[in-house]
Amino acid sequence: MQKANSSDKEFELICVIVNHGLGSKALKVAKKAGVSGGTIVLGRGTADNRWLKFLELTDIRKEVVLMVCEKSTGRRALEDIDRVVKFSRPKHGVAFTMPVGAFIGAGSREYEFKVPNGGEESMFRAVFVIVDKGKGETVMDVAREAGARGGTIINARGSGIHETAVFLNMEIEPEKEIVLMLTPVDLTDRIVTAVRDGLKIDEPGNGIIFVQSVSETFGILS
Amino acid sequence: MTILAGLFKDNIKTVVPIVAVVLVLNFTLVPLGGSLIARFLVGSILIIIGLSLFLFGVEIGITPMGSLTGSSLVKTNKLPVVLIGGLILGFFISIAEPGLMVLAYQVDFVTLSAISAWKLLIVVSIGLAVIVSLGFLRVVVKMSLKLFLLLSYLLIFILAFFTQPEFLAIAFDASGATTGILAVPFLLALAVGISRLRRDSVASEEDSFGLVAEASAGAIMSVLILNIIIGTQEYAVASLEPIELGNAAVLSPFVHLIPEALKESFVSLLPLTVSLFVLQKVLFHLEKRQFARMVKGFLYAFLGLVVFLIGVNGGFMEIASEIGLRLALVENKVWLVVTAFALGFFTILAEPAVFVLTHTIEDVTSGYVKRKAVGAALSIGVGSAVALAIIRVLTPSIELWHILLPGYIIAIAMMYYAPNLFVGIAFDAGGVATGPMTATFILAFVQGAASAFEGANLLRDGFGMIALVAMAPIITLQILGFIFQARSRKQGVDTGAEG
Numbered sequence: 001m002q003k004a005n006s007s008d009k010e011f012e013l014i015c016v017i018v019n020h021g022l023g024s025k026a027l028k029v030a031k032k033a034g035v036s037g038g039t040i041v042l043g044r045g046t047a048d049n050r051w052l053k054f055l056e057l058t059d060i061r062k063e064v065v066l067m068v069c070e071k072s073t074g075r076r077a078l079e080d081i082d083r084v085v086k087f088s089r090p091k092h093g094v095a096f097t098m099p100v101g102a103f104i105g106a107g108s109r110e111y112e113f114k115v116p117n118g119g120e121e122s123m124f125r126a127v128f129v130i131v132d133k134g135k136g137e138t139v140m141d142v143a144r145e146a147g148a149r150g151g152t153i154i155n156a157r158g159s160g161i162h163e164t165a166v167f168l169n170m171e172i173e174p175e176k177e178i179v180l181m182l183t184p185v186d187l188t189d190r191i192v193t194a195v196r197d198g199l200k201i202d203e204p205g206n207g208i209i210f211v212q213s214v215s216e217t218f219g220i221l222s
Numbered sequence: 223m224t225i226l227a228g229l230f231k232d233n234i235k236t237v238v239p240i241v242a243v244v245l246v247l248n249f250t251l252v253p254l255g256g257s258l259i260a261r262f263l264v265g266s267i268l269i270i271i272g273l274s275l276f277l278f279g280v281e282i283g284i285t286p287m288g289s290l291t292g293s294s295l296v297k298t299n300k301l302p303v304v305l306i307g308g309l310i311l312g313f314f315i316s317i318a319e320p321g322l323m324v325l326a327y328q329v330d331f332v333t334l335s336a337i338s339a340w341k342l343l344i345v346v347s348i349g350l351a352v353i354v355s356l357g358f359l360r361v362v363v364k365m366s367l368k369l370f371l372l373l374s375y376l377l378i379f380i381l382a383f384f385t386q387p388e389f390l391a392i393a394f395d396a397s398g399a400t401t402g403i404l405a406v407p408f409l410l411a412l413a414v415g416i417s418r419l420r421r422d423s424v425a426s427e428e429d430s431f432g433l434v435a436e437a438s439a440g441a442i443m444s445v446l447i448l449n450i451i452i453g454t455q456e457y458a459v460a461s462l463e464p465i466e467l468g469n470a471a472v473l474s475p476f477v478h479l480i481p482e483a484l485k486e487s488f489v490s491l492l493p494l495t496v497s498l499f500v501l502q503k504v505l506f507h508l509e510k511r512q513f514a515r516m517v518k519g520f521l522y523a524f525l526g527l528v529v530f531l532i533g534v535n536g537g538f539m540e541i542a543s544e545i546g547l548r549l550a551l552v553e554n555k556v557w558l559v560v561t562a563f564a565l566g567f568f569t570i571l572a573e574p575a576v577f578v579l580t581h582t583i584e585d586v587t588s589g590y591v592k593r594k595a596v597g598a599a600l601s602i603g604v605g606s607a608v609a610l611a612i613i614r615v616l617t618p619s620i621e622l623w624h625i626l627l628p629g630y631i632i633a634i635a636m637m638y639y640a641p642n643l644f645v646g647i648a649f650d651a652g653g654v655a656t657g658p659m660t661a662t663f664i665l666a667f668v669q670g671a672a673s674a675f676e677g678a679n680l681l682r683d684g685f686g687m688i689a690l691v692a693m694a695p696i697i698t699l700q701i702l703g704f705i706f707q708a709r710s711r712k713q714g715v716d717t718g719a720e721g
Binding site for chain 1: 518519706
């Protein structure tokens, strides 16, 4: 393991979409591979077939697993998940990664936004805050005070390093809320700092924040 | 895997254990006739198909309609609209419930028409309508579910004090009957729709449950009040005939059941269907595609319900009654109690409303409270309840209230320590557990066992079983709540968060 200054670390958002019921499994595998935690969102997918569509049989229940981790850890975790889920087979789900500009929480404390791989800087950044259920509104309030104009709260469940409990052979994953906000570049720092202080993200177990660069936005009126 | 395929897989998993228990019994303690077994197997297959179609219909038709109705009512932002909406919907759901109709005719028969079927049907429906409306009001004025339930049960206890035993029986039965196969999914979705709009997400989640429980309590209260108004009278004690054993034919009983199943399914779906079309014109204004999807959902639900009812009535009732009777005659009574537990344990998972409840829980909590955990708690609860019902048949000196009173006191006491979310889930589960599977398969089993003993009152024993099945899950699910609460605390981190 190379010892690096934490600000040199490059973070990635891993997004795994699998059939309902496999999300917890994928997260478990990823945690074994060293990912500190993850969040699962329920979703729906659709198959494309005219007859099935008429019979309303096209819906498929899905789970979306979101995990933020260091690049090399992520690579390992994805390989391990692939071994369980077998993405190469049809209908076994998809996985992809996206670069993350800054990551706070779960031991990572440096906040310094980096534009990944020389990508061009845009006007907006996407701020993701993942907190315990019920705190999403607080995040929004704090962010609004710091200048954010709005945001979306997504219900989710998930577990970090501090939350592992097993009951009847299944892991209990506490409920979470993901707050997604698109913020102007010049305000991002202020909003992130406000949320970080307001919700004590630096203390372990209080949630995470990650920021991604956004290339195009529509519908944000100034 | 599409949702329907997933449902088939789930339902095969829930029905196969029941089949296994019956087959094991067949080859060991109680050899049953070949035609009875054959009919049971046909019934099982019909149940799997029927359940899958019905639940799929609920998922794409009834649940979306319920939650849409809930949110649309709240969005009008006019309290009278919300309350009147609750009154009308509550009344419609209840009056069309097939289980309640059957009960009403039974009561008509037992009381020698002193209480006509229509009178009971309307009284219970009004009771349900009022309480659903009050349940809406509870969410709007942010009153806690615990307080609401405590007051309701307190009122029930006071009313029960002035009621004669037969009516107590009818009241608890009515509550089990009203929260049936269609009322539960609709009420659950309605509550989710109403509470979803609350800004406080924790409270919104907690308010998603409890409406079914409130409806159950409303039905009990209305019957008790009816008795107090009419005054105590002497009624002839009628007992029901044991289920007759049919002929050797395998398929013809199913064919004979088709008209009845069609009628029952049509009548139970009619009020919701009419409401759907009216609400679409008045309130929803959905896009054509979305509306068509819901209508198709109703068609699936109708088809599934027909197949399910044919399967349950044609293949499950007789064999259960036969197993009960034969096992009761076996020298060692332990087997009877063990079988009772096993049948209760597995059958509850094939109850349609249970599936809807566990799914709603998983959706509302984004998967935090898993289906399997709720299912396990329900199974243990209902298994114990059926075993207790059998023990009560074996020892007539145990009165029903000897179990019910302490049971409800424990359930209500636990309420103050269990997490709010689980209180709602637990009390809802009580109403949910008493659906068509329990009312046919388990009831037939208990009555079959009771008919082996002289002097057993079939109506009384059958009723006791339903009341117990409605009570036990309230306790086991709150225990599950304690476990979840203890296990989801963060380790090594002092968050200061309350449970």
